[in-house]
Amino acid sequence: MAEDVNVNKDDRKKFFHWRSTKIPLATELSYRYDPMEMKEKFLPTEKQRELYNSLNKVFSDDPMDKMNKKVYKYGGAVGQSRAKQEFVEWGKKLAKERGIPSYNREVGIPLGQRYYEPQLISGTDIIVDFDDLNLYNNPAMQQMIDDVKRTVIIGLDIPHRVLQLRVGKEITPESMNLYMETLQHTLGGGAVVQEHMAEVHPGLTYDAYAKILTGDDELKEQFDKRWVLDVDKEFHPERAEKLKKGIGESLYVVTRNPTLRVRMADGGAIKRGSAIASTMAFVASYRLTGEAVISDFAYAAKHAQQIAMGEIMWQSRSRAENEPGGIPYGYWADICTAESYLEPKPFFSAVVEDLDEGKRQLDAALEAGTIAAVALENYWLGVYMSGGISFTSASAVVMAGNILDDFVYRFAELLHTYFKGHERFPSKWMTGRAITETAVQYMMEVYEKYPALFEYHWGGGLRMAVMGIIGPALLSMTTGDAMLGNMLVNYAIGLIAKEGWVRTGFSGQEVQDHIGMPYSCSLRAEEGGLIELRGMNTPYISYTATHSAAAVAQCYAGMMGRGSAWCTSPLVKAAFADPHLIFNFREPRKEIARGALREFEPAGERDIVRPGRR
Amino acid sequence: MAELKRRRRGRKIKKYKPQLYPGPDEVSERRRFAMDASRRLKRFRSIPDDNLVMLLGHRHPGELYLSIHPPLDELVEKYDPVKNIVEPTPGARAGDRIRFILFTDSVYYPPMAPWLRARAYLNRYRGIDTVVYSSRQLLEMRERDLEAVSKELIETNLFDPGRVAIRGLTTHGHSLRLDEDGLMFDARRRYKFDKEIGEVVYIKNAQAEILDMPIPVGRPMSEREARGQDVTYRWDVAPYKSRTEIMSVIARYGTARIIGGYNPELLDEIDPLYGVRYDEIDKIKNNSEKYKNGGGE
Numbered sequence: 001m002a003e004d005v006n007v008n009k010d011d012r013k014k015f016f017h018w019r020s021t022k023i024p025l026a027t028e029l030s031y032r033y034d035p036m037e038m039k040e041k042f043l044p045t046e047k048q049r050e051l052y053n054s055l056n057k058v059f060s061d062d063p064m065d066k067m068n069k070k071v072y073k074y075g076g077a078v079g080q081s082r083a084k085q086e087f088v089e090w091g092k093k094l095a096k097e098r099g100i101p102s103y104n105r106e107v108g109i110p111l112g113q114r115y116y117e118p119q120l121i122s123g124t125d126i127i128v129d130f131d132d133l134n135l136y137n138n139p140a141m142q143q144m145i146d147d148v149k150r151t152v153i154i155g156l157d158i159p160h161r162v163l164q165l166r167v168g169k170e171i172t173p174e175s176m177n178l179y180m181e182t183l184q185h186t187l188g189g190g191a192v193v194q195e196h197m198a199e200v201h202p203g204l205t206y207d208a209y210a211k212i213l214t215g216d217d218e219l220k221e222q223f224d225k226r227w228v229l230d231v232d233k234e235f236h237p238e239r240a241e242k243l244k245k246g247i248g249e250s251l252y253v254v255t256r257n258p259t260l261r262v263r264m265a266d267g268g269a270i271k272r273g274s275a276i277a278s279t280m281a282f283v284a285s286y287r288l289t290g291e292a293v294i295s296d297f298a299y300a301a302k303h304a305q306q307i308a309m310g311e312i313m314w315q316s317r318s319r320a321e322n323e324p325g326g327i328p329y330g331y332w333a334d335i336c337t338a339e340s341y342l343e344p345k346p347f348f349s350a351v352v353e354d355l356d357e358g359k360r361q362l363d364a365a366l367e368a369g370t371i372a373a374v375a376l377e378n379y380w381l382g383v384y385m386s387g388g389i390s391f392t393s394a395s396a397v398v399m400a401g402n403i404l405d406d407f408v409y410r411f412a413e414l415l416h417t418y419f420k421g422h423e424r425f426p427s428k429w430m431t432g433r434a435i436t437e438t439a440v441q442y443m444m445e446v447y448e449k450y451p452a453l454f455e456y457h458w459g460g461g462l463r464m465a466v467m468g469i470i471g472p473a474l475l476s477m478t479t480g481d482a483m484l485g486n487m488l489v490n491y492a493i494g495l496i497a498k499e500g501w502v503r504t505g506f507s508g509q510e511v512q513d514h515i516g517m518p519y520s521c522s523l524r525a526e527e528g529g530l531i532e533l534r535g536m537n538t539p540y541i542s543y544t545a546t547h548s549a550a551a552v553a554q555c556y557a558g559m560m561g562r563g564s565a566w567c568t569s570p571l572v573k574a575a576f577a578d579p580h581l582i583f584n585f586r587e588p589r590k591e592i593a594r595g596a597l598r599e600f601e602p603a604g605e606r607d608i609v610r611p612g613r614r
Numbered sequence: 615m616a617e618l619k620r621r622r623r624g625r626k627i628k629k630y631k632p633q634l635y636p637g638p639d640e641v642s643e644r645r646r647f648a649m650d651a652s653r654r655l656k657r658f659r660s661i662p663d664d665n666l667v668m669l670l671g672h673r674h675p676g677e678l679y680l681s682i683h684p685p686l687d688e689l690v691e692k693y694d695p696v697k698n699i700v701e702p703t704p705g706a707r708a709g710d711r712i713r714f715i716l717f718t719d720s721v722y723y724p725p726m727a728p729w730l731r732a733r734a735y736l737n738r739y740r741g742i743d744t745v746v747y748s749s750r751q752l753l754e755m756r757e758r759d760l761e762a763v764s765k766e767l768i769e770t771n772l773f774d775p776g777r778v779a780i781r782g783l784t785t786h787g788h789s790l791r792l793d794e795d796g797l798m799f800d801a802r803r804r805y806k807f808d809k810e811i812g813e814v815v816y817i818k819n820a821q822a823e824i825l826d827m828p829i830p831v832g833r834p835m836s837e838r839e840a841r842g843q844d845v846t847y848r849w850d851v852a853p854y855k856s857r858t859e860i861m862s863v864i865a866r867y868g869t870a871r872i873i874g875g876y877n878p879e880l881l882d883e884i885d886p887l888y889g890v891r892y893d894e895i896d897k898i899k900n901n902s903e904k905y906k907n908g909g910g911e
């Protein structure tokens with residue numbers, strides 16, 4: 001039937017029926033043809049797309065062919081993957097050495113009957129094995145979370161006030177610098193008060209340090225530059241001004257506990273570790289004695305102004321502070337600093353004026369999505385909540401194959417071409433709905449057009465993650481309204497995509513899309529709250545993977561859309577632009593690629609105290 | 615709903631008839647067909663009962679059904695009016711254990727898809743439990759009821775041997791490219807295309823246990839035939855973006871859920887399709903009438 005229409009060109013007239021208005025109305029017949037038969041006509045255009053080239057590179061095949069004649073004949077995963085070959089060798093070696101079998105590819109289902117595709121890290125030319133993106137195999141991903149978990153920010157204004165008013169000490173530039181020098185010593189495990197103490201080998205805790213953070217330039221000048229986190233240096237001048245205004249004249253110290261502590265204990269230990277290290281530094285540098293006022297001071301120094309990255313979680317997920325599940329979405333958006341050197345211009349006006357600038361902003365948003373996907377999908381849901389080996393595919397969707405990049409660039413081109421002269425995009429449900437419908441339908445069509453992409457994102461949850469990130473997050477980016485994006489995630493997944501294909505993601509994936517759409521935009525605490533302050537700790541956020549990256553992407557996109565310098569906290573934003581961090585939060589995808597290539601050097605190793613290393 | 619009642623005033627409303635699904639096109643019609651219990655499914659092939667039992671792999675052909683409780687007729691239970699109202703299915707009456715069948719539907723022109731399965735099952739069958747995944751759909755029933763329903767599901771137009779598969783475990787493969795015979799990928803290799811008889815033949819049961827003899831389940835549809843049975847909107851069959859009726863229903867549904875979720879009474883005042891108040895719509899309509907008749911005042 002479809003073929004008949006194409007063959008007989010006269011029948012093309014039937015595509016339209018004409019009314020007196022002379023406006024052609026599409027009939028059902030208009031759509032009963034197979035566009036793939038006209039493939040040759042649009043293929044040259046398709047070949048220019050980033051998506052086509054990436055899929056071609058990854059699959060070494062025509063990505064638009066829906067038949068794969070080589071399937072079942074690839075020779076297994078071991079034949080296709082260097083990593084798997086290494087695993088098999090290690091499995092044999094371990095079995096011999098310890099006498100108990102280990103990794104054994106002979107048990108379970110044979111892998112690699114289909115094409116075991118490598119992963120092209122988006123925004124780079126680096127192709128890595130899929131196994132190298134597994135959280136356990138990638139030290140960069142682990143370090144990323146460790147760097148977040150080991151960070152605690154402590155306000156110094158209240159301790160200084162207590163020192164002045166209650167203890168009667170004078171706060172001077174010298175005393176503050178002495179405190180900072182002492183703090184570098186105590187954070188790493190050095191003793192300051194007790195005369196007879198076993199201490200920690202500084203080589204094990206080389207990554208422990210503290211830095212001063214303030215928005216007041218005069219105050220900053222009073223500190224030794226070695227321990228100042230200079231916002232002016234780390235951000236675009238306009239962005240730095242905004243951040244400094246946000247931080248204000250208060251004085252904060254950003255403490256980084258040693259990674260080894262994270263590896264040995266949990267986020268709760270980090271919170272206490274920072275508190276005790278800071279208190280001991282105060283005690284030593286100000287020569288405090290054991291009088292009663294010290295208990296007041298201890299509270300002031302330890303807890304009064306302490307900002308942990310994450311809150312304690314509720315009972316069934318019970319974790320201490322600073323664990324990934326308790327970190328709000330808005331903080332995750334602040335933790336990504338990919339935008340730090342970009343001008344803080346609202347995305348809509350930026351992209352309308354300059355397409356490249358718009359694309360750079362979109363790249364930054366994808367970097368934020370990568371951080372969220374690794375932290376929340378791989379780490380939180382894939383390890384903490386499920387006890388598994390992490391959901392590698394869920395984060396690969398965001399960071400690999402240039403897929404999202406292609407989608408968002410198209411959107412940027414659309415805005416640049418058709419919205420010239422417009423100053424703002426109304427943040428209304430009706431406009432958002434229309435844009436989301438268009439974006440989701442477009443993405444669905446791309447999946448249908450590229451069977452290789454369907455295979456690449458082989459699980460429904462993965463595809464729904466793309467729908468949930470792209471449509472709504474782009475809208476947040478355009479309007480600057482993260483909440484609108486959150487409403488539209490549900491609309492995109494639970495309604496538009498679902499009715500098109502009559503399928504969505506894996507079981508229960510739509511749970512949070514169907515609990516009631518008012519929840520997504522409710523500000524009442526028991527129903528949801530501000531999206532930036534929600535997180536994996538929000539009770540209605542189920543254990544469902546592939547949703548959290550979308551939520552973080554919206555927060556980040558909202559920030560970029562407003563032209564803001566930070567999303568939820570200027571302190572967190574500034575803290576993660578620190579060049580001394582082991583993981584570079586400006587370029588997470590590149591760092592993860594380095595991890596996959598085994599070029600990333602993580603902290604927290606015990607090599608110094610291993611046999612024969614002294 | 616006072617506003618709606620006012621708008622309907624004077625209009626004679628006939629007896630309620632469920633519309634099941636919006637849209638004037640063929641795909642919508644296929645969806646309506648699958649969901650409508652009053653319409654008989656088209657029988658395309660025939661599977662002998664014993665073959666079906668072997669394919670499901672829950673019991674051997676001829677084996678008695680295992681029961682989890684005595685037959686209902688023999689049970690002395692407390693009086694419960696609901697039990698008098700709801701007639702038990704044959705499996706429930708006999709006390710059968712609950713078993714399952716799981717279908718995986720390919721993304722390439724499938725005659726059924728997971729959410730549609732759920733809607734069809736719930737409309738057509740009694741005594742079921744169903745779970746929707748992205749590629750597969752689980753149907754749980756009492757064993758003898760399940761066999762009867764499975765037979766209908768496999769023998770009729772809701773099944774395509776090439777693009778729908780019966781799988782109990784390792785169910786993925788729905789979004790992978792088709793193999794050289796046009797069959798959906800199966801990591802357990804439960805079936806293959808028998809070129810001699812031109813049919814898809816199961817060599818393993820749903821649980822991927824090797825069968826004593828191969829079971830043919832019929833000829834796979836050609837791509838052209840499959841397009842004629844496709845229940846999904848695709849860019850090369852029926853593009854989704856041109857489905858204005860479905861999109862407007864979805865829009866109405868989404869907006870109504872938000873507005874009604876806050877306050878159901880707001881739906882009296884706000885039109886969920888446009889998200890604006892009815893009186894504003896009237897105003898816009900009046901204005902447009904005015905312009906049609908030669909502009910403003």
